[in-house]
Amino acid sequence: MNISRRHLMILLPAAAVAWKHVLAGTPADSPNYQMSEHWWGMLIDIPKCIGCGNCVRACQTENDVPDGFFRTWVERYHRSDWHLENPEVISPDGGKEGFPEVQAGEEGMFFFVPKMCNHCADSPCTQVCPVGATFIAPDGVVLIDPEYCLGCAYCVQACPYGCRYIHPTKKVADKCTLCYHRITKGLTTACCEACPTGARQLADLKNPNDPIHEFLKTHTVQVLKPQMATGAKAFYNGLDGSVR
Amino acid sequence: MSGMKDAGHLFRFAGLFVLAFLVFLVVRTYVVPKSFGEYGHYRGAAIGEIASRPIKFAGHQTCETCHADIADTKTKGAHAHVNCEACHGALAAHADDPMTVTPVKPDTAVLCAQCHTASAAKPKDFPQVDPADHSGGVPCETCHNPHSPIIGSDSGASAGSGSSAKTAKGGAK
Amino acid sequence: MSGVEGYIYPNEVTLYWSVLIVLYPFITGLVAGAFILASLERVFSVEAVKPTYRLALLTALAFLLVAPLPLVLHLGHPFRSPEMYFTPHDTSAMAMFGYVYMWYLMAVLVFEIWLDYRREIVLLSQTSKGLLRLIYKVMTLGSSNVSARSLHIDDKVGWIVTLVGIPSAFLLHGYVGFIFGSLKANPWWSSPLMPVIFIFSAMVSGIAAVMLLYMATTKLRGLKIDMRCVDKVAMYMFYIFLIDFSLEMLDLVHRVYEADESFRSLNFLVHTKLYFSQIVVQICLGTIVPLVLLFLTQVVKLGEMARKRIYILSGSLALIGVLAMRWNVVIGGQLFSKSFLGYTTYKMALVTREGLLAAIGLTILPLLFLWALVKLLPPWPDKSLHEAATGD
Numbered sequence: 001m002n003i004s005r006r007h008l009m010i011l012l013p014a015a016a017v018a019w020k021h022v023l024a025g026t027p028a029d030s031p032n033y034q035m036s037e038h039w040w041g042m043l044i045d046i047p048k049c050i051g052c053g054n055c056v057r058a059c060q061t062e063n064d065v066p067d068g069f070f071r072t073w074v075e076r077y078h079r080s081d082w083h084l085e086n087p088e089v090i091s092p093d094g095g096k097e098g099f100p101e102v103q104a105g106e107e108g109m110f111f112f113v114p115k116m117c118n119h120c121a122d123s124p125c126t127q128v129c130p131v132g133a134t135f136i137a138p139d140g141v142v143l144i145d146p147e148y149c150l151g152c153a154y155c156v157q158a159c160p161y162g163c164r165y166i167h168p169t170k171k172v173a174d175k176c177t178l179c180y181h182r183i184t185k186g187l188t189t190a191c192c193e194a195c196p197t198g199a200r201q202l203a204d205l206k207n208p209n210d211p212i213h214e215f216l217k218t219h220t221v222q223v224l225k226p227q228m229a230t231g232a233k234a235f236y237n238g239l240d241g242s243v244r
Numbered sequence: 245m246s247g248m249k250d251a252g253h254l255f256r257f258a259g260l261f262v263l264a265f266l267v268f269l270v271v272r273t274y275v276v277p278k279s280f281g282e283y284g285h286y287r288g289a290a291i292g293e294i295a296s297r298p299i300k301f302a303g304h305q306t307c308e309t310c311h312a313d314i315a316d317t318k319t320k321g322a323h324a325h326v327n328c329e330a331c332h333g334a335l336a337a338h339a340d341d342p343m344t345v346t347p348v349k350p351d352t353a354v355l356c357a358q359c360h361t362a363s364a365a366k367p368k369d370f371p372q373v374d375p376a377d378h379s380g381g382v383p384c385e386t387c388h389n390p391h392s393p394i395i396g397s398d399s400g401a402s403a404g405s406g407s408s409a410k411t412a413k414g415g416a417k
Numbered sequence: 418m419s420g421v422e423g424y425i426y427p428n429e430v431t432l433y434w435s436v437l438i439v440l441y442p443f444i445t446g447l448v449a450g451a452f453i454l455a456s457l458e459r460v461f462s463v464e465a466v467k468p469t470y471r472l473a474l475l476t477a478l479a480f481l482l483v484a485p486l487p488l489v490l491h492l493g494h495p496f497r498s499p500e501m502y503f504t505p506h507d508t509s510a511m512a513m514f515g516y517v518y519m520w521y522l523m524a525v526l527v528f529e530i531w532l533d534y535r536r537e538i539v540l541l542s543q544t545s546k547g548l549l550r551l552i553y554k555v556m557t558l559g560s561s562n563v564s565a566r567s568l569h570i571d572d573k574v575g576w577i578v579t580l581v582g583i584p585s586a587f588l589l590h591g592y593v594g595f596i597f598g599s600l601k602a603n604p605w606w607s608s609p610l611m612p613v614i615f616i617f618s619a620m621v622s623g624i625a626a627v628m629l630l631y632m633a634t635t636k637l638r639g640l641k642i643d644m645r646c647v648d649k650v651a652m653y654m655f656y657i658f659l660i661d662f663s664l665e666m667l668d669l670v671h672r673v674y675e676a677d678e679s680f681r682s683l684n685f686l687v688h689t690k691l692y693f694s695q696i697v698v699q700i701c702l703g704t705i706v707p708l709v710l711l712f713l714t715q716v717v718k719l720g721e722m723a724r725k726r727i728y729i730l731s732g733s734l735a736l737i738g739v740l741a742m743r744w745n746v747v748i749g750g751q752l753f754s755k756s757f758l759g760y761t762t763y764k765m766a767l768v769t770r771e772g773l774l775a776a777i778g779l780t781i782l783p784l785l786f787l788w789a790l791v792k793l794l795p796p797w798p799d800k801s802l803h804e805a806a807t808g809d
Contacts, residue, residue: 026371034281035291035652050366052359054330062300070427076365086681089758094255102364110365115426119559124602130512131500135286145290148277150500151493152402152509153433162426166433171493190334196326196359197370223611228601244756253535253560254574257528262556272503285506343488 035182039042039206040138040178041233042189044114046240047197051076051112054163056096060195062179069165071102071176072092072191079242082110087242099197113236113243114200116191117163117176118224119229125155125164134173140205140233141180146172160228178202298367302339304328310342314391321392322371330392332353423759432751433761435771436744437487440779442615443743446485447783449590449616451477451622452526452582454796457494457653459579465649471533471796473627478526479787483519487779490575510596521589531556532575534794536563552793590619595744605686605750606678610668617661622739624654625732632729634791644721651728657709662704665742682757690752690760695745703738707731716739749790751768 050072059072074095078088092099093231095112102110118182119142128135128144133149136142149172156164156173167174179189187193188202203212217235222239223232236243255361282288304327308315311328318324331350338345353375362372373379379386387395421430455473456703457463489495505512531538541562542553591612597603598611628650630726672680687695714724748763766772 004718025718033295047367050359050370051363058301058329060332061295068427068430074428075424077305085678086758089756091424092425094427097356099363099365101361104362104364106364110363112365118654124600127508128511128600130287130506130514131497132280132287132504132506133500135284136681138283138289143290143294145287145289145294147293148287148497148500149494150497152488152511153493154509154596156428157751158600160755162338164427165431166493177294180294181293182299182301182303184295185299186303187299187303187305190301194330196323196330198325203353222647235375244758250562250564251570253558253567254570256558256560257531261523268502275499276503285504365766405564 022194032186032192034140037206038183038204040140040183041119041176041203041205041212041235042192043201043203043212043234044234045199045201045220046111046113046187046238048197049112049114050197050199051095051099052196053095053098054194054196055200056094056115058190059176060096062182062190063177065174066168069168069174071113071163071174075113075115077113077240077243078102078106078110080106084242094170094212100183107117109240111240113239114191115161115163115224116228117235118161118179118234119176121233122229124158124160124228124230128154128158130154132200137180141178141183141201142175143177143180144173144175146170146174149173160225160230161232203233205233299336300334301329302334302336306339308333317389318390321389321397322394323391352388352390353379353381356384356388356390420762420764421759423754424756425754425761426756427760428804429754430761432748432761434747434751434772435491435763436748436765436776437491437771439533439740439747439777440776441484441487441746442590442619442747443622443740444458444480444487444617444779445590445593445781446619446739446743447623447626448477448481448484448521449586450625451480451587451617451627452586452623453620454624454627454650454653456579456583456586459576463649466644466653468640468643468646468797469627469631472631472791474530474533475527475794475796476627476630476787477623478530479655479790480783481522481526482786483779483783484516485635486782487616488514488777489774490779510592510599513592517585517589517592521582521585525578525585526746529575529578529582530794532578535571536568537794539563587616590616597750599662602755603750604677605753606682606746609669610664611746614664614668617657617664617744618739621654621661621735624650624657624664625735625739628654628728629736630787632725633648638797642725644724648680648724649730651711651714651724651731654732654735655715657706658708658711659706667706679757680704681751682753682760686749686753686760690762691745692748694741695749699741699745703734703741707734710734 052153053073053074053128056070056074059070061067061129065071072094073091075089075091076095076099080088090099099112119140121136121140123136123142129135129152130152131148132145134144134155151166151171151173152158153166153173156166159175164173164175166172179187179191182189183202189200192200192202201212204210205212212235216235219237221235221237223230223235224239225232225244251375277287277289279288279290280286283291304315307328315326332347333350335345335347338347357375360372362374362377364413366372384393444503451473453468454466455477458466458470489498492498501512501515507517510796535557538553538556540563542550542557542561545553594615597615598604598608600606628647631650632642632647672683707730710727713719719727751761752763753760768774
């Protein structure tokens, strides 16, 4: 099917309307989004990750993440048969440009692990914030108020997953917002949008029709560092025990 | 009450305390942001501010409103679950203004290798090749239609996608 | 990525708590320690240490005035710091700082010093001239009542304030330990012993600092050092030091024996990047050497000169050791990755807001404050004032 000029005349205004609808404002003035009706998380399907770095690049584009800092990054694990507890891990530039190739027949197991803020329900980072500049929004997303943050970095110290950093120019804490500006408008996150294999899937636990429920029913999932008891909401399928 | 009189200086000290505390309370009512405490111990307005940050990735639903033909090809092929902007990059600017913002067509020789270069770290069932060995530098699209890459799976093959790219002005091809 | 070994999470390359955060617990520790020494005389009636009483209080005040500066300077947005007072987050240990600090500064230290000096302040407001007279006038809060009965009331109230002050001093410094000790994400910090170790090392450093300051100021004024006093102070320092050392060793032994998931990583750290500051400076030079020296003064009869030299040496070493301990806690806790697979390096800046020069400045500043305080409120009995005074 080809698109002619005449088609464009009809299609473009329709698309523009659709697009404007997507852009329509904030939760406050967007009647379509009710914070109380959502409880956001993320499903990360390790067996599907190919370590292409698309998510890292997409995140940096979408959120203007400064060079050398990461709201999401990808690690490559090499779990040797002989040192199960001490894997070899690399993440060159956060995996932004992919990874060096691994020759077939190498000893041990290789796999990729995408990392991001776990949007913990019992988040240690929001617990320690002295002023209430980082918080769990009513829809379960852990956010930072850049207008209120002191830049004391206590939250950076408190995060067990290394997801936070101090923004080098804004001098406030920064991290993944779960693309809050997107998910409140019905879009998925930039990393999920850009992931070519579906290794990352945004999940709304309060939505009974979200495929996450079927997935959780049929798969063995784990969160990172469960001993930290943070109520992490980044669910990993196929997570190896050597991952930390 | 001589006892009270001899403790008078203590009351002065205490008075300073009370005064300072009152000043603190008054100042506090002025400087704490209005929306603080609306949902919890934070500035409620921050949620709206964060939610209104600009979007860079338009999302495949938006792409599909115009590029329905490509979406059609895609859904039938092996790249059905690869979203448009996974390969074409963030294009909200193009969705905003399709006539003036026209995206650059990706170079398949580079793009495809990002995912499909063979590595033992990748899942076994993921199609992988050694690009140099596989094509010897010939762009992938010569044989594969990127929107439906398995050769022969798509009736239009690579030619179909090529023609759509020419006609769809400013299209995402 | 220079200075990175092994694998660290990509956001862990930069260290966010710099040398200023090393200084901060060191300074509050001196405050708490100096105050506890002062309270020995006041509450526990240890007569021998009386010559250090007022000096200890002024030292505590001088350091307490500087204590928040390193914290504020290290913030990304220093001018937002009042938010800690206006909207303190009740689950944050750090949010408590503002309130504990204010309480300790105004309700304990300033109040106690004011009560103790009130008679002198009133007399000075009548005898001095010019700007000083005005300052003293303001400090009297407009009350020149120095009747025997009012001074008796001051004494009683002062005793209560000191009594309240002891737990407050523990709270002020214990909470600093809690800031670190309560972070489950960091195994180098996460320990219920942390606040206790912080308090005891604080007492050691505070007592050492006051002892050294007392000896120095006495020497400068050309007077004879009261050896009965210094011996007693050194004795207290020795015993508290012993408790401090035991606690630190308990913590260390426990970590080594338990050897949990973080052990490999931390063990490597202590043997490499922290070897000099922890093993050499903190444990050997800063703890074992002064402990042995102080032990000698307790069991061997030594001449006055030898004792003085030992006290000066061990006091200085103890201060260096406690500063090294703060360094090892604060910086050490950020050198390893929370993945336990790698390490980063701390590169201290020189002239930035959080650099070495700022740190040196903040170490000297309390001494300048102390000098000003001593000028304003002389801690040693003044003959002319004594004669002019009515009571006592």
